[in-house]
Amino acid sequence: MVERTGNPEHGDYSVTLPLKLAKVLRRAPVQIANELAPLIELDESFAAISVAAPGFINLRLKPVWLQAQVEPIAAAGPEWGRSELGKGMRTQVEYVSSNPTGPLLFSHGRGAVVGDVVARILEASGYSVQREYYLNDMGRQIRLLGESILARMRGESPPEGGYSGDYVTEIADEAKRQGVAADANLLADFGIKAVMAGITRDLDRLRIRHDNWFSESSLYQGLSEETLQALRAKGRVAEKDGAVWFVTGSDKDEVLIRRDGYPTYFASDIFYHRDKLEKRGFERVVDVWGADHQGQVGRLKQALEVLGMDPSRLLVLLVQLVSVKRGGEVVRMSRRAGVGISLEEMLDEVGPDAVRYFFLLRSADAHMEFDVDLAKRQSNDNPVYYAQYAHARLANVLSFGSAASGEPVYSRLDSEWELELIRVMVRWPDIVREAADALEPHRLAFYTDELAAAIHRFYKNCRIVSDDAALTAARLQLARAAKTTLTNAFGLMGVTAPDRM
RNA sequence: GCCCCCGUAGCUCAGUGGACCAGAGCGGUUGCCUUCUAAGCAAUAGGUCGCAGGUUCGAAUCCUGCCGGGGGCGCCA
Numbered sequence: 033m034v035e036r037t038g039n040p041e042h043g044d045y046s047v048t049l050p051l052k053l054a055k056v057l058r059r060a061p062v063q064i065a066n067e068l069a070p071l072i073e074l075d076e077s078f079a080a081i082s083v084a085a086p087g088f089i090n091l092r093l094k095p096v097w098l099q100a101q102v103e104p105i106a107a108a109g110p111e112w113g114r115s116e117l118g119k120g121m122r123t124q125v126e127y128v129s130s131n132p133t134g135p136l137l138f139s140h141g142r143g144a145v146v147g148d149v150v151a152r153i154l155e156a157s158g159y160s161v162q163r164e165y166y167l168n169d170m171g172r173q174i175r176l177l178g179e180s181i182l183a184r185m186r187g188e189s190p191p192e193g194g195y196s197g198d199y200v201t202e203i204a205d206e207a208k209r210q211g212v213a214a215d216a217n218l219l220a221d222f223g224i225k226a227v228m229a230g231i232t233r234d235l236d237r238l239r240i241r242h243d244n245w246f247s248e249s250s251l252y253q254g255l256s257e258e259t260l261q262a263l264r265a266k267g268r269v270a271e272k273d274g275a276v277w278f279v280t281g282s283d284k285d286e287v288l289i290r291r292d293g294y295p296t297y298f299a300s301d302i303f304y305h306r307d308k309l310e311k312r313g314f315e316r317v318v319d320v321w322g323a324d325h326q327g328q329v330g331r332l333k334q335a336l337e338v339l340g341m342d343p344s345r346l347l348v349l350l351v352q353l354v355s356v357k358r359g360g361e362v363v364r365m366s367r368r369a370g371v372g373i374s375l376e377e378m379l380d381e382v383g384p385d386a387v388r389y390f391f392l393l394r395s396a397d398a399h400m401e402f403d404v405d406l407a408k409r410q411s412n413d414n415p416v417y418y419a420q421y422a423h424a425r426l427a428n429v430l431s432f433g434s435a436a437s438g439e440p441v442y443s444r445l446d447s448e449w450e451l452e453l454i455r456v457m458v459r460w461p462d463i464v465r466e467a468a469d470a471l472e473p474h475r476l477a478f479y480t481d482e483l484a485a486a487i488h489r490f491y492k493n494c495r496i497v498s499d500d501a502a503l504t505a506a507r508l509q510l511a512r513a514a515k516t517t518l519t520n521a522f523g524l525m526g527v528t529a530p531d532r533m
Numbered sequence: 534g535c536c537c538c539c540g541u542a543g544c545u546c547a548g549u550g551g552a553c554c555a556g557a558g559c560g561g562u563u564g565c566c567u568u569c570u571a572a573g574c575a576a577u578a579g580g581u582c583g584c585a586g587g588u589u590c591g592a593a594u595c596c597u598g599c600c601g602g603g604g605g606c607g608c609c610a
Binding site for chain 2: 046048051061084087088090131133168171172173193273274275277284287288289290291292294296297322323324325326327328329330350352353357393394395397398399400401402403406414415417418420421422424425428429430431432433474478481482485488489491492493495496497498532533
Protein backbone atom coordinates (compact mmCIF):
# COMPACT_ATOMS: atom_id res chain seq x y z
CA MET A 33 0.00 0.00 0.00
CA VAL A 34 2.77 2.37 0.84
CA GLU A 35 5.62 2.10 -1.60
CA ARG A 36 8.79 3.92 -2.25
CA THR A 37 8.60 5.98 -5.35
CA GLY A 38 10.86 5.25 -8.25
CA ASN A 39 10.98 8.82 -9.36
CA PRO A 40 12.15 11.64 -7.07
CA GLU A 41 9.71 14.05 -8.66
CA HIS A 42 6.91 12.10 -7.04
CA GLY A 43 8.22 12.47 -3.54
CA ASP A 44 9.57 9.71 -1.34
CA TYR A 45 6.61 7.47 -0.71
CA SER A 46 3.40 6.84 -2.52
CA VAL A 47 0.12 5.31 -1.46
CA THR A 48 -1.60 3.19 -4.06
CA LEU A 49 -4.65 2.40 -2.02
CA PRO A 50 -7.00 4.57 -4.12
CA LEU A 51 -6.09 2.60 -7.22
CA LYS A 52 -6.84 -0.64 -5.49
CA LEU A 53 -10.05 0.63 -4.00
CA ALA A 54 -11.28 1.94 -7.31
CA LYS A 55 -12.55 -1.41 -8.48
CA VAL A 56 -14.26 -2.31 -5.24
CA LEU A 57 -15.90 1.06 -4.81
CA ARG A 58 -16.59 1.38 -8.51
CA ARG A 59 -15.42 4.96 -8.46
CA ALA A 60 -12.65 6.91 -10.11
CA PRO A 61 -9.35 6.48 -8.27
CA VAL A 62 -8.50 10.16 -8.43
CA GLN A 63 -11.70 10.98 -6.64
CA ILE A 64 -10.94 8.50 -3.89
CA ALA A 65 -7.43 9.86 -3.59
CA ASN A 66 -8.68 13.40 -3.24
CA GLU A 67 -10.96 12.38 -0.41
CA LEU A 68 -8.38 10.21 1.31
CA ALA A 69 -5.42 12.54 1.14
CA PRO A 70 -6.65 15.09 3.69
CA LEU A 71 -7.43 12.27 6.10
CA ILE A 72 -3.84 11.10 6.28
CA GLU A 73 -2.24 12.36 9.42
CA LEU A 74 1.21 13.57 8.67
CA ASP A 75 3.77 13.75 11.37
CA GLU A 76 6.54 16.28 11.22
CA SER A 77 8.68 14.10 8.93
CA PHE A 78 6.60 14.82 5.87
CA ALA A 79 6.50 18.09 4.04
CA ALA A 80 3.99 17.61 1.34
CA ILE A 81 1.14 15.43 0.29
CA SER A 82 -0.17 15.46 -3.21
CA VAL A 83 -2.47 13.55 -5.47
CA ALA A 84 -1.20 12.47 -8.86
CA ALA A 85 -2.94 10.84 -11.75
CA PRO A 86 -4.26 8.26 -12.03
CA GLY A 87 -4.74 8.17 -8.27
CA PHE A 88 -1.54 8.14 -6.29
CA ILE A 89 -1.14 9.91 -3.01
CA ASN A 90 2.46 11.00 -2.88
CA LEU A 91 4.34 11.93 0.25
CA ARG A 92 7.52 13.89 0.45
CA LEU A 93 9.95 13.88 3.34
CA LYS A 94 11.00 17.18 4.82
CA PRO A 95 14.64 18.16 4.44
CA VAL A 96 14.73 18.99 8.13
CA TRP A 97 13.68 15.44 8.94
CA LEU A 98 16.35 14.02 6.66
CA GLN A 99 18.98 16.30 8.15
CA ALA A 100 18.00 15.18 11.62
CA GLN A 101 18.82 11.56 10.75
CA VAL A 102 22.51 12.18 10.23
CA GLU A 103 23.65 12.34 13.81
CA PRO A 104 21.69 9.31 15.07
CA ILE A 105 23.00 7.18 12.20
CA ALA A 106 26.58 8.18 12.91
CA ALA A 107 26.03 7.47 16.59
CA ALA A 108 24.37 4.10 16.06
CA GLY A 109 27.53 2.63 14.57
CA PRO A 110 27.34 -1.14 14.05
CA GLU A 111 23.76 -1.17 15.33
CA TRP A 112 22.50 0.91 12.41
CA GLY A 113 20.28 -1.36 10.33
CA ARG A 114 20.06 -4.18 12.83
CA SER A 115 16.69 -5.16 14.22
CA GLU A 116 14.91 -7.68 16.39
CA LEU A 117 12.27 -8.56 13.81
CA GLY A 118 13.19 -12.23 13.98
CA LYS A 119 12.38 -12.22 17.70
CA GLY A 120 15.06 -14.78 18.36
CA MET A 121 13.42 -17.40 16.16
CA ARG A 122 15.60 -20.49 16.17
CA THR A 123 16.76 -20.79 12.61
CA GLN A 124 19.27 -23.01 10.96
CA VAL A 125 21.07 -22.23 7.75
CA GLU A 126 22.78 -25.18 6.15
CA TYR A 127 25.20 -24.50 3.34
CA VAL A 128 28.15 -25.84 1.42
CA SER A 129 27.75 -29.42 2.68
CA SER A 130 29.96 -30.59 -0.13
CA ASN A 131 30.93 -34.25 0.01
CA PRO A 132 34.31 -34.84 1.67
CA THR A 133 35.51 -36.72 -1.37
CA GLY A 134 37.33 -33.88 -3.07
CA PRO A 135 38.20 -30.18 -2.93
CA LEU A 136 35.65 -27.42 -3.29
CA LEU A 137 34.99 -26.16 -6.77
CA PHE A 138 34.41 -22.54 -7.60
CA SER A 139 30.72 -23.26 -8.09
CA HIS A 140 30.50 -24.44 -4.48
CA GLY A 141 31.74 -21.01 -3.55
CA ARG A 142 28.55 -19.40 -4.78
CA GLY A 143 26.34 -21.46 -2.50
CA ALA A 144 28.82 -20.89 0.30
CA VAL A 145 28.62 -17.12 -0.06
CA VAL A 146 24.85 -17.09 -0.47
CA GLY A 147 24.37 -19.24 2.63
CA ASP A 148 26.84 -17.25 4.66
CA VAL A 149 25.26 -13.92 3.80
CA VAL A 150 21.75 -15.24 4.39
CA ALA A 151 22.94 -16.25 7.85
CA ARG A 152 24.49 -12.83 8.45
CA ILE A 153 21.33 -11.05 7.33
CA LEU A 154 19.13 -13.19 9.55
CA GLU A 155 21.42 -12.63 12.53
CA ALA A 156 21.29 -8.89 11.95
CA SER A 157 17.50 -9.16 11.88
CA GLY A 158 17.22 -10.75 15.27
CA TYR A 159 17.03 -14.42 14.36
CA SER A 160 18.98 -16.91 16.40
CA VAL A 161 21.00 -18.60 13.70
CA GLN A 162 23.00 -21.77 13.62
CA ARG A 163 25.24 -22.39 10.61
CA GLU A 164 25.59 -26.01 9.72
CA TYR A 165 27.64 -28.13 7.35
CA TYR A 166 26.15 -31.54 6.60
CA LEU A 167 28.95 -34.03 6.25
CA ASN A 168 28.25 -37.04 4.08
CA ASP A 169 30.71 -39.29 5.84
CA MET A 170 29.30 -42.69 4.98
CA GLY A 171 28.05 -44.71 2.08
CA ARG A 172 29.28 -45.70 -1.30
CA GLN A 173 31.16 -42.49 -2.13
CA ILE A 174 33.20 -42.71 1.02
CA ARG A 175 34.02 -46.33 0.38
CA LEU A 176 35.14 -45.33 -3.11
CA LEU A 177 37.33 -42.62 -1.65
CA GLY A 178 39.08 -45.15 0.58
CA GLU A 179 39.51 -47.59 -2.28
CA SER A 180 40.80 -44.86 -4.57
CA ILE A 181 43.47 -43.86 -2.07
CA LEU A 182 44.41 -47.48 -1.54
CA ALA A 183 44.71 -48.04 -5.28
CA ARG A 184 46.93 -45.00 -5.59
CA MET A 185 49.18 -46.22 -2.78
CA ARG A 186 49.61 -49.46 -4.65
CA GLY A 187 50.15 -47.72 -7.94
CA GLU A 188 46.95 -49.19 -9.36
CA SER A 189 44.24 -47.35 -11.25
CA PRO A 190 41.23 -46.23 -9.22
CA PRO A 191 38.11 -48.40 -9.03
CA GLU A 192 35.12 -47.92 -11.28
CA GLY A 193 33.51 -44.60 -10.42
CA GLY A 194 36.37 -43.76 -8.06
CA TYR A 195 38.40 -40.60 -7.61
CA SER A 196 41.49 -39.79 -9.54
CA GLY A 197 42.47 -36.16 -8.95
CA ASP A 198 45.91 -35.04 -7.89
CA TYR A 199 44.64 -34.62 -4.37
CA VAL A 200 44.15 -38.39 -4.16
CA THR A 201 47.83 -38.88 -4.91
CA GLU A 202 48.78 -36.31 -2.30
CA ILE A 203 46.61 -37.98 0.30
CA ALA A 204 48.01 -41.40 -0.58
CA ASP A 205 51.57 -40.11 -0.24
CA GLU A 206 50.80 -38.52 3.09
CA ALA A 207 49.11 -41.69 4.33
CA LYS A 208 52.21 -43.66 3.43
CA ARG A 209 54.43 -41.19 5.21
CA GLN A 210 52.33 -41.43 8.33
CA GLY A 211 52.27 -45.19 8.13
CA VAL A 212 48.52 -45.59 7.74
CA ALA A 213 47.70 -49.23 7.10
CA ALA A 214 46.72 -50.19 3.57
CA ASP A 215 43.11 -50.69 4.50
CA ALA A 216 40.26 -49.07 2.56
CA ASN A 217 38.23 -48.19 5.66
CA LEU A 218 41.13 -46.63 7.52
CA LEU A 219 42.18 -44.79 4.40
CA ALA A 220 38.64 -43.49 3.90
CA ASP A 221 38.71 -41.96 7.39
CA PHE A 222 42.13 -40.56 6.74
CA GLY A 223 40.96 -39.22 3.38
CA ILE A 224 37.90 -37.51 4.84
CA LYS A 225 40.04 -35.69 7.36
CA ALA A 226 42.52 -34.61 4.73
CA VAL A 227 39.84 -33.40 2.33
CA MET A 228 37.93 -31.58 5.06
CA ALA A 229 41.11 -29.85 6.15
CA GLY A 230 41.38 -28.46 2.64
CA ILE A 231 37.70 -27.50 2.50
CA THR A 232 37.79 -25.63 5.79
CA ARG A 233 40.97 -23.87 4.71
CA ASP A 234 39.25 -22.65 1.52
CA LEU A 235 36.15 -21.60 3.45
CA ASP A 236 38.27 -19.80 5.96
CA ARG A 237 39.89 -17.79 3.21
CA LEU A 238 36.40 -16.93 1.93
CA ARG A 239 35.54 -15.80 5.50
CA ILE A 240 32.95 -18.51 5.85
CA ARG A 241 32.47 -20.43 9.04
CA HIS A 242 30.07 -22.99 10.42
CA ASP A 243 28.93 -23.56 13.96
CA ASN A 244 28.31 -27.23 13.53
CA TRP A 245 29.47 -30.06 11.31
CA PHE A 246 26.71 -32.61 11.30
CA SER A 247 27.81 -36.11 10.53
CA GLU A 248 25.50 -38.18 8.36
CA SER A 249 26.58 -41.38 10.07
CA SER A 250 25.30 -40.03 13.38
CA LEU A 251 21.80 -40.30 11.94
CA TYR A 252 22.07 -44.05 12.00
CA GLN A 253 22.28 -44.36 15.73
CA GLY A 254 18.62 -44.78 16.53
CA LEU A 255 16.81 -42.06 14.67
CA SER A 256 16.71 -43.82 11.33
CA GLU A 257 14.89 -46.92 12.54
CA GLU A 258 12.48 -44.79 14.48
CA THR A 259 11.73 -42.68 11.42
CA LEU A 260 11.30 -45.73 9.24
CA GLN A 261 8.87 -47.11 11.80
CA ALA A 262 6.94 -43.87 11.75
CA LEU A 263 6.68 -44.01 7.97
CA ARG A 264 5.66 -47.64 8.18
CA ALA A 265 2.95 -46.79 10.67
CA LYS A 266 1.57 -44.37 8.12
CA GLY A 267 1.51 -47.15 5.59
CA ARG A 268 4.03 -45.37 3.38
CA VAL A 269 6.73 -48.04 3.27
CA ALA A 270 6.85 -50.99 0.92
CA GLU A 271 9.39 -53.67 0.19
CA LYS A 272 9.98 -54.92 -3.29
CA ASP A 273 12.89 -56.06 -5.45
CA GLY A 274 14.95 -56.45 -2.30
CA ALA A 275 14.80 -52.74 -1.54
CA VAL A 276 12.74 -50.59 0.82
CA TRP A 277 10.57 -47.94 -0.81
CA PHE A 278 8.73 -44.78 0.18
CA VAL A 279 5.21 -44.93 -1.19
CA THR A 280 4.54 -41.52 -2.70
CA GLY A 281 0.99 -42.15 -3.72
CA SER A 282 1.76 -41.16 -7.27
CA ASP A 283 3.03 -43.50 -9.93
CA LYS A 284 6.63 -43.18 -8.85
CA ASP A 285 7.78 -44.49 -5.49
CA GLU A 286 11.23 -43.68 -4.17
CA VAL A 287 13.86 -46.04 -2.83
CA LEU A 288 14.87 -45.55 0.80
CA ILE A 289 17.15 -48.52 1.38
CA ARG A 290 18.89 -50.00 -1.60
CA ARG A 291 19.20 -53.65 -2.35
CA ASP A 292 22.83 -53.54 -1.22
CA GLY A 293 21.74 -52.30 2.19
CA TYR A 294 22.95 -48.70 1.82
CA PRO A 295 20.36 -46.02 2.51
CA THR A 296 19.77 -43.61 -0.37
CA TYR A 297 20.44 -39.90 -0.01
CA PHE A 298 16.71 -39.45 0.03
CA ALA A 299 16.46 -41.58 3.16
CA SER A 300 19.28 -39.69 4.84
CA ASP A 301 17.65 -36.41 3.89
CA ILE A 302 14.43 -37.45 5.59
CA PHE A 303 16.22 -38.57 8.73
CA TYR A 304 18.37 -35.47 8.73
CA HIS A 305 15.52 -33.02 8.36
CA ARG A 306 13.49 -34.77 10.97
CA ASP A 307 16.47 -34.39 13.24
CA LYS A 308 16.61 -30.68 12.49
CA LEU A 309 12.92 -29.92 12.75
CA GLU A 310 11.86 -32.27 15.52
CA LYS A 311 14.78 -33.51 17.55
CA ARG A 312 16.70 -30.26 17.55
CA GLY A 313 13.61 -28.12 17.28
CA PHE A 314 14.59 -25.45 14.80
CA GLU A 315 11.53 -23.43 13.98
CA ARG A 316 12.83 -22.70 10.55
CA VAL A 317 15.45 -24.35 8.40
CA VAL A 318 17.06 -22.85 5.34
CA ASP A 319 18.94 -25.22 3.03
CA VAL A 320 21.17 -23.79 0.35
CA TRP A 321 21.45 -26.32 -2.46
CA GLY A 322 22.73 -26.39 -5.99
CA ALA A 323 20.00 -26.09 -8.58
CA ASP A 324 20.79 -29.60 -9.74
CA HIS A 325 19.14 -30.86 -6.55
CA GLN A 326 15.83 -29.27 -7.42
CA GLY A 327 14.14 -32.60 -7.96
CA GLN A 328 14.65 -33.58 -4.33
CA VAL A 329 12.74 -30.71 -2.81
CA GLY A 330 9.24 -31.94 -3.53
CA ARG A 331 9.66 -35.50 -2.35
CA LEU A 332 11.53 -34.45 0.81
CA LYS A 333 8.77 -32.04 1.74
CA GLN A 334 6.20 -34.70 1.04
CA ALA A 335 7.95 -37.16 3.35
CA LEU A 336 8.21 -34.53 6.09
CA GLU A 337 4.54 -33.80 5.78
CA VAL A 338 3.69 -37.49 6.07
CA LEU A 339 5.72 -37.49 9.27
CA GLY A 340 3.61 -34.66 10.61
CA MET A 341 5.93 -31.71 10.07
CA ASP A 342 4.83 -28.52 8.41
CA PRO A 343 6.88 -28.48 5.20
CA SER A 344 6.81 -24.70 5.01
CA ARG A 345 9.28 -24.63 7.90
CA LEU A 346 11.86 -25.83 5.42
CA LEU A 347 13.02 -23.26 2.88
CA VAL A 348 15.26 -24.49 0.13
CA LEU A 349 17.33 -21.93 -1.73
CA LEU A 350 18.38 -23.29 -5.08
CA VAL A 351 21.53 -21.62 -6.28
CA GLN A 352 21.97 -21.74 -10.03
CA LEU A 353 25.11 -22.83 -11.78
CA VAL A 354 28.11 -20.65 -12.49
CA SER A 355 30.19 -20.40 -15.59
CA VAL A 356 33.54 -18.72 -15.68
CA LYS A 357 34.64 -16.33 -18.39
CA ARG A 358 38.32 -15.92 -18.73
CA GLY A 359 40.18 -14.43 -21.65
CA GLY A 360 37.04 -14.49 -23.74
CA GLU A 361 36.51 -18.18 -23.17
CA VAL A 362 33.54 -19.49 -21.20
CA VAL A 363 33.92 -22.57 -19.05
CA ARG A 364 30.66 -23.98 -17.81
CA MET A 365 30.87 -25.51 -14.39
CA SER A 366 28.97 -28.54 -13.39
CA ARG A 367 29.42 -30.84 -10.48
CA ARG A 368 28.61 -33.79 -12.60
CA ALA A 369 30.75 -32.99 -15.59
CA GLY A 370 33.69 -33.08 -13.23
CA VAL A 371 35.25 -30.21 -15.09
CA GLY A 372 35.72 -27.32 -12.86
CA ILE A 373 37.93 -24.65 -11.57
CA SER A 374 38.78 -25.09 -7.93
CA LEU A 375 37.69 -22.51 -5.41
CA GLU A 376 41.27 -22.32 -4.19
CA GLU A 377 42.47 -21.34 -7.63
CA MET A 378 39.95 -18.51 -7.88
CA LEU A 379 40.79 -17.26 -4.40
CA ASP A 380 44.43 -17.10 -5.44
CA GLU A 381 43.55 -15.33 -8.63
CA VAL A 382 40.94 -12.73 -7.67
CA GLY A 383 40.82 -12.73 -3.88
CA PRO A 384 37.94 -13.16 -1.44
CA ASP A 385 36.46 -9.67 -1.71
CA ALA A 386 35.92 -9.84 -5.45
CA VAL A 387 34.68 -13.43 -5.29
CA ARG A 388 32.11 -12.54 -2.65
CA TYR A 389 31.03 -9.27 -4.19
CA PHE A 390 30.59 -10.74 -7.64
CA PHE A 391 28.54 -13.66 -6.35
CA LEU A 392 26.33 -11.19 -4.50
CA LEU A 393 25.81 -9.14 -7.62
CA ARG A 394 23.50 -11.80 -9.03
CA SER A 395 20.28 -13.15 -7.64
CA ALA A 396 20.74 -16.76 -6.57
CA ASP A 397 18.16 -18.08 -9.00
CA ALA A 398 19.84 -16.61 -12.04
CA HIS A 399 22.57 -18.43 -13.89
CA MET A 400 25.68 -16.36 -13.70
CA GLU A 401 28.77 -15.78 -15.69
CA PHE A 402 31.78 -14.85 -13.61
CA ASP A 403 34.09 -12.56 -15.53
CA VAL A 404 37.51 -13.32 -14.08
CA ASP A 405 39.29 -10.63 -16.03
CA LEU A 406 36.91 -7.97 -14.74
CA ALA A 407 36.99 -9.25 -11.18
CA LYS A 408 40.75 -9.06 -10.93
CA ARG A 409 41.16 -5.72 -12.61
CA GLN A 410 42.50 -3.20 -10.11
CA SER A 411 40.70 -0.32 -11.66
CA ASN A 412 37.58 1.71 -11.80
CA ASP A 413 35.70 -0.72 -14.04
CA ASN A 414 35.59 -3.14 -11.18
CA PRO A 415 32.43 -2.70 -9.09
CA VAL A 416 34.12 -4.02 -5.97
CA TYR A 417 36.69 -1.26 -6.03
CA TYR A 418 34.07 1.32 -6.86
CA ALA A 419 32.28 0.57 -3.60
CA GLN A 420 35.39 0.07 -1.52
CA TYR A 421 36.88 3.26 -2.86
CA ALA A 422 33.89 5.21 -1.57
CA HIS A 423 34.73 3.90 1.89
CA ALA A 424 38.41 4.72 1.57
CA ARG A 425 37.62 8.27 0.48
CA LEU A 426 35.39 8.85 3.50
CA ALA A 427 37.96 7.38 5.84
CA ASN A 428 40.58 9.63 4.35
CA VAL A 429 38.57 12.83 4.59
CA LEU A 430 37.53 12.02 8.16
CA SER A 431 41.14 11.67 9.07
CA PHE A 432 42.00 14.85 7.18
CA GLY A 433 39.28 16.77 9.01
CA SER A 434 39.82 15.22 12.42
CA ALA A 435 41.24 18.45 13.82
CA ALA A 436 38.23 20.50 12.82
CA SER A 437 36.17 21.83 15.67
CA GLY A 438 32.81 23.46 15.49
CA GLU A 439 29.19 22.74 16.16
CA PRO A 440 27.44 21.07 13.26
CA VAL A 441 24.48 22.93 11.82
CA TYR A 442 22.57 20.25 9.97
CA SER A 443 20.27 22.60 8.13
CA ARG A 444 23.32 23.52 6.10
CA LEU A 445 23.18 20.09 4.46
CA ASP A 446 20.73 21.33 1.89
CA SER A 447 22.27 20.62 -1.49
CA GLU A 448 20.76 17.99 -3.75
CA TRP A 449 23.81 15.77 -3.23
CA GLU A 450 23.67 15.87 0.55
CA LEU A 451 19.94 15.28 0.71
CA GLU A 452 20.18 12.51 -1.85
CA LEU A 453 22.89 10.76 0.15
CA ILE A 454 20.74 10.95 3.28
CA ARG A 455 17.74 9.58 1.40
CA VAL A 456 19.78 6.57 0.33
CA MET A 457 21.14 6.05 3.84
CA VAL A 458 17.81 6.08 5.61
CA ARG A 459 16.66 3.19 3.44
CA TRP A 460 19.28 0.87 4.88
CA PRO A 461 17.13 -0.75 7.60
CA ASP A 462 14.46 -1.46 5.00
CA ILE A 463 17.03 -3.07 2.73
CA VAL A 464 18.14 -5.42 5.50
CA ARG A 465 14.58 -6.29 6.39
CA GLU A 466 13.61 -6.96 2.79
CA ALA A 467 16.71 -9.06 2.19
CA ALA A 468 15.88 -11.10 5.31
CA ASP A 469 12.24 -11.58 4.36
CA ALA A 470 13.03 -12.60 0.81
CA LEU A 471 16.27 -14.42 1.65
CA GLU A 472 17.85 -12.46 -1.15
CA PRO A 473 21.42 -11.45 -0.37
CA HIS A 474 21.95 -9.79 -3.75
CA ARG A 475 19.85 -6.85 -2.60
CA LEU A 476 22.77 -5.82 -0.41
CA ALA A 477 25.17 -5.58 -3.31
CA PHE A 478 22.79 -3.49 -5.38
CA TYR A 479 22.16 -1.20 -2.46
CA THR A 480 25.87 -0.87 -1.76
CA ASP A 481 26.48 0.15 -5.33
CA GLU A 482 23.79 2.82 -5.08
CA LEU A 483 25.10 4.07 -1.77
CA ALA A 484 28.65 4.27 -3.12
CA ALA A 485 27.41 6.29 -6.08
CA ALA A 486 25.67 8.78 -3.75
CA ILE A 487 28.84 9.03 -1.68
CA HIS A 488 31.03 9.69 -4.71
CA ARG A 489 28.67 12.41 -5.93
CA PHE A 490 28.58 14.01 -2.50
CA TYR A 491 32.34 13.89 -2.25
CA LYS A 492 32.78 15.33 -5.71
CA ASN A 493 30.32 18.20 -5.33
CA CYS A 494 30.60 19.15 -1.68
CA ARG A 495 33.92 20.26 -0.33
CA ILE A 496 33.80 18.67 3.11
CA VAL A 497 36.60 20.36 5.06
CA SER A 498 36.49 24.12 4.58
CA ASP A 499 36.77 27.42 6.47
CA ASP A 500 33.11 27.24 7.34
CA ALA A 501 33.22 25.52 10.73
CA ALA A 502 29.51 24.78 11.12
CA LEU A 503 29.22 23.38 7.62
CA THR A 504 32.44 21.40 7.96
CA ALA A 505 31.23 19.82 11.18
CA ALA A 506 27.89 18.92 9.61
CA ARG A 507 29.50 17.44 6.51
CA LEU A 508 31.97 15.45 8.58
CA GLN A 509 29.05 13.97 10.49
CA LEU A 510 27.35 13.15 7.21
CA ALA A 511 30.55 11.48 6.06
CA ARG A 512 30.62 9.52 9.33
CA ALA A 513 27.02 8.42 8.91
CA ALA A 514 27.62 7.37 5.31
CA LYS A 515 30.74 5.48 6.29
CA THR A 516 28.80 3.73 9.05
CA THR A 517 26.12 2.65 6.60
CA LEU A 518 28.62 1.44 4.04
CA THR A 519 30.67 -0.38 6.66
CA ASN A 520 27.60 -2.18 7.93
CA ALA A 521 26.57 -3.17 4.41
CA PHE A 522 30.05 -4.52 3.70
CA GLY A 523 29.91 -6.30 7.04
CA LEU A 524 26.77 -8.20 6.07
CA MET A 525 28.31 -9.05 2.73
CA GLY A 526 31.53 -10.18 4.32
CA VAL A 527 33.54 -7.78 2.19
CA THR A 528 36.32 -5.70 3.72
CA ALA A 529 35.97 -1.93 4.08
CA PRO A 530 39.45 -0.55 3.48
CA ASP A 531 40.51 2.84 4.87
CA ARG A 532 43.16 3.25 2.20
CA MET A 533 43.42 2.14 -1.37
C1' G B 534 6.94 -36.52 -22.01
C1' C B 535 6.81 -34.07 -16.95
C1' C B 536 9.12 -30.47 -13.20
C1' C B 537 12.40 -26.04 -11.88
C1' C B 538 15.35 -21.57 -13.39
C1' C B 539 16.36 -18.10 -17.20
C1' G B 540 15.19 -15.09 -21.94
C1' U B 541 15.34 -6.98 -20.72
C1' A B 542 21.04 -2.22 -24.36
C1' G B 543 26.87 -5.03 -28.16
C1' C B 544 28.19 -8.15 -23.25
C1' U B 545 26.89 -9.50 -17.99
C1' C B 546 22.59 -8.65 -15.26
C1' A B 547 18.77 -5.65 -11.81
C1' G B 548 13.64 -4.46 -11.91
C1' U B 549 8.79 -9.13 -12.34
C1' G B 550 3.30 -9.36 -4.80
C1' G B 551 0.73 -3.67 -11.61
C1' A B 552 0.87 2.18 -12.46
C1' C B 553 5.96 7.50 -12.04
C1' C B 554 9.95 8.91 -19.55
C1' A B 555 12.45 0.85 -19.46
C1' G B 556 17.61 0.77 -15.31
C1' A B 557 22.94 -0.48 -13.65
C1' G B 558 27.86 -2.20 -14.61
C1' C B 559 31.17 -3.35 -18.55
C1' G B 560 32.21 -1.96 -23.63
C1' G B 561 31.61 2.87 -27.37
C1' U B 562 31.95 8.42 -27.95
C1' U B 563 33.04 13.18 -25.29
C1' G B 564 34.20 16.62 -21.37
C1' C B 565 36.40 17.50 -16.03
C1' C B 566 42.42 16.83 -11.60
C1' U B 567 45.75 24.71 -8.43
C1' U B 568 41.78 22.65 -3.72
C1' C B 569 40.00 16.37 1.50
C1' U B 570 42.36 9.84 -2.96
C1' A B 571 40.49 10.90 -10.95
C1' A B 572 40.05 3.22 -8.25
C1' G B 573 36.15 9.57 -9.08
C1' C B 574 32.40 12.99 -11.50
C1' A B 575 29.53 14.63 -15.78
C1' A B 576 27.45 14.21 -20.73
C1' U B 577 26.12 11.09 -24.93
C1' A B 578 24.85 6.95 -28.24
C1' G B 579 22.50 2.09 -27.74
C1' G B 580 16.50 -1.79 -26.25
C1' U B 581 10.05 -4.65 -30.85
C1' C B 582 11.65 -6.09 -22.18
C1' G B 583 11.95 -14.06 -26.69
C1' C B 584 7.02 -14.58 -29.81
C1' A B 585 1.57 -14.57 -29.96
C1' G B 586 -2.88 -14.00 -27.62
C1' G B 587 -5.75 -12.70 -22.96
C1' U B 588 -7.17 -9.88 -18.28
C1' U B 589 -7.03 -4.39 -16.89
C1' C B 590 -7.90 2.34 -16.48
C1' G B 591 -2.66 0.50 -16.87
C1' A B 592 1.53 -5.43 -18.29
C1' A B 593 8.86 -6.25 -18.68
C1' U B 594 5.72 -7.60 -14.38
C1' C B 595 -0.44 -11.41 -13.95
C1' C B 596 -2.94 -15.74 -17.14
C1' U B 597 -2.69 -19.19 -21.51
C1' G B 598 -0.01 -21.18 -25.59
C1' C B 599 4.39 -21.42 -28.28
C1' C B 600 9.99 -20.71 -29.22
C1' G B 601 15.08 -20.69 -27.32
C1' G B 602 19.09 -21.73 -23.35
C1' G B 603 20.36 -24.32 -18.72
C1' G B 604 19.26 -27.88 -14.82
C1' G B 605 16.47 -32.03 -13.00
C1' C B 606 13.14 -36.44 -13.55
C1' G B 607 18.70 -43.18 -10.99
C1' C B 608 18.70 -48.79 -5.96
C1' C B 609 24.33 -41.34 -8.72
C1' A B 610 25.73 -37.73 -5.44
